[in-house]
Amino acid sequence: MKLFSFKNVLGLAGVFALGAHLINRKKNRFDFFAKIALVTGGSRGLGLSLAWNLLAQGSSVALVARDKEELERAKNILLQSFPDAEIVVYAADITKPTQLKNCIDDCKKHFGRIDILVNNAGSIVVAPFAAMELEDFEAQMKLHLYAAINAIKFVVPYFQQRGTGRILNICSLGGKFAVPHMSSYDASKFALAGFAQGIQPELAAENIFMTTAYPTVMRTGSPIQAVFKGNFKKEFKIFEALDNAPGLSMSADKAAKQILKAVEDGKAEVVLSAPAKLRVVLGALFPNLMNAVSGLMLKLLPKDDSHLRKTGADSTNRKTPTKEEKMYNQWPHHDAEFNMGLK
Numbered sequence: 001m002k003l004f005s006f007k008n009v010l011g012l013a014g015v016f017a018l019g020a021h022l023i024n025r026k027k028n029r030f031d032f033f034a035k036i037a038l039v040t041g042g043s044r045g046l047g048l049s050l051a052w053n054l055l056a057q058g059s060s061v062a063l064v065a066r067d068k069e070e071l072e073r074a075k076n077i078l079l080q081s082f083p084d085a086e087i088v089v090y091a092a093d094i095t096k097p098t099q100l101k102n103c104i105d106d107c108k109k110h111f112g113r114i115d116i117l118v119n120n121a122g123s124i125v126v127a128p129f130a131a132m133e134l135e136d137f138e139a140q141m142k143l144h145l146y147a148a149i150n151a152i153k154f155v156v157p158y159f160q161q162r163g164t165g166r167i168l169n170i171c172s173l174g175g176k177f178a179v180p181h182m183s184s185y186d187a188s189k190f191a192l193a194g195f196a197q198g199i200q201p202e203l204a205a206e207n208i209f210m211t212t213a214y215p216t217v218m219r220t221g222s223p224i225q226a227v228f229k230g231n232f233k234k235e236f237k238i239f240e241a242l243d244n245a246p247g248l249s250m251s252a253d254k255a256a257k258q259i260l261k262a263v264e265d266g267k268a269e270v271v272l273s274a275p276a277k278l279r280v281v282l283g284a285l286f287p288n289l290m291n292a293v294s295g296l297m298l299k300l301l302p303k304d305d306s307h308l309r310k311t312g313a314d315s316t317n318r319k320t321p322t323k324e325e326k327m328y329n330q331w332p333h334h335d336a337e338f339n340m341g342l343k
Contacts, residue, residue: 030166030209030264033058036111038104040064040094040151041121043074044329045220046170049252050118051087052078053260060086062107064100065121066093066338074329086111094121094147095341104154113162116263117155119148120170123340124222125184126239127229130305136229137184139340144188145195152199159208167203167210168263169196173276176214177283177290180298181235200268209266213259216276217242217249221325224312227336231304236315238301248275252328309336 037054041047042063051061055078065071071089078087088110092099108114122144125136148169159165174182175189196212203210223240243249255272262270271277283290313332324330337343 029266032116032260032264035059035115036062036107036113037116037118038062038064038107038114038155039118039120040147041170042118043067043070043089044225045222046215046218046252046255046328047118047120048074048077048328049220049256050120050170050259052081053253053256054116055082055085055087057260059116060111062088062090062103062111064090064092064094064103066091070329070331073331077329093341094151095142097150100147100150101154104151104158108158114155114158114165116166116168117151118168118170119151120168121147122170122172124182124226125229125340126181126226126235128181128301128303128305129183130303131229131307132184133307135342136340137187139342140184140188141191143341144185145191148192149195156203156208160206163207165208166263167208168259169210169212170259171196171212171214173214173216173271173279176271176276176280178294180294181230181301197268211259211263211267212269213262214269214271214276214280215250215255215259216273217245218252218255219244219249219324220252220328221322221330222312222328224316224325224330224332225339226312227340228310228312228315229308230306231302232306232308232310232315234302234304236312240312240316252324309340311336311339 032054037059039047039051039061042051042061043065051063054061063071063074068091071091075087075089078085088107090103090106092103094100104114123140125140152167155165169192171192172189174186175193178186178190193212196210200210223236223243226239228235250273258272259270271280311333314334333339
């Protein structure tokens with residue numbers, strides 16, 4: 001019997017990896033009780049659901065978004081469930097580094113510390129590549145990548161002083177595999193995923209633990225906030241249908257609970273839902289097959305190359321808000337450039 005056969009070495013490596021994982025998992029565990037969380041994009045959608053679930057576990061929260069009225073509505077929604085909770089709101093554009101830093105500094109001053117940074121703010125642009133402009137890509141990169149980089153840069157010194165901290169990045173399944181008509185969104189989410197994977201070990205060495213979440217489509221009422229180009233009405237219908245597809249989409253509350261459990265366990269990454277995990281595995285094992293599937297998907301999508309931007313609210317004739325839109329503070333906006341962060 002060969003002591004150092006390939007199978008033996010592989011088996012020992014597996015046992016070692018499992019042991020290291022179990023040790024790190026125990027070491028990295030986290031309790032949300034009496035913690036301070038700063039949530040960007042916390043005024044609606046998944047950000048609002050994350051804030052609700054953080055409050056349910058005993059945290060205090062600071063919500064950051066650009067729309068002051070939307071923030072106040074979000075605060076009132078949360079206070080209905082948690083009347084004694086401490087909730088502060090900051091109206092700021094996080095793609096502006098000075099405004100972002102002021103929020104973080106003010107939050108630390110108000111609460112005395114920050115325990116958790118949640119990089120959640122986001123927007124979605126849906127259009128064929130022929131309808132896209134460089135400005136569309138730049139706007140998505142500023143919000144999904146550069147704002148997250150700056151937020152981490154600003155908060156890490158606080159965590160280093162305290163000797164610990166948690167960072168949660170809300171990425172997307174679009175950061176694991178791309179689909180047609182979402183090239184700017186997917187490019188920015190792939191960039192965030194790569195950045196997070198690169199710095200996660202560096203931060204962990206300083207007892208600062210980062211979790212990056214890859215949610216699939218969720219029932220948050222967000223399609224009315226997305227921006228559409230090309231044949232925007234058809235693009236909206238398809239996007240909204242996928243957002244509510246049984247077996248494919250998940251509730252924001254369920255997603256928030258799974259994400260926070262991953263943070264609690266100190267996981268570096270979490271992919272939500274079994275179909276999403278299967279798609280990631282298939283993409284890694286059979287990339288050409290998955291590209292062929294994307295090609296088939298493309299045949300079902302509209303091909304208009306109009307550069308006109310419209311919000312989802314502009315793209316539907318529906319007048320009555322859905323249950324999810326009411327629940328997650330999704331009031332219609334009719335300024336596509338604002339929703340994208342262009343102004």
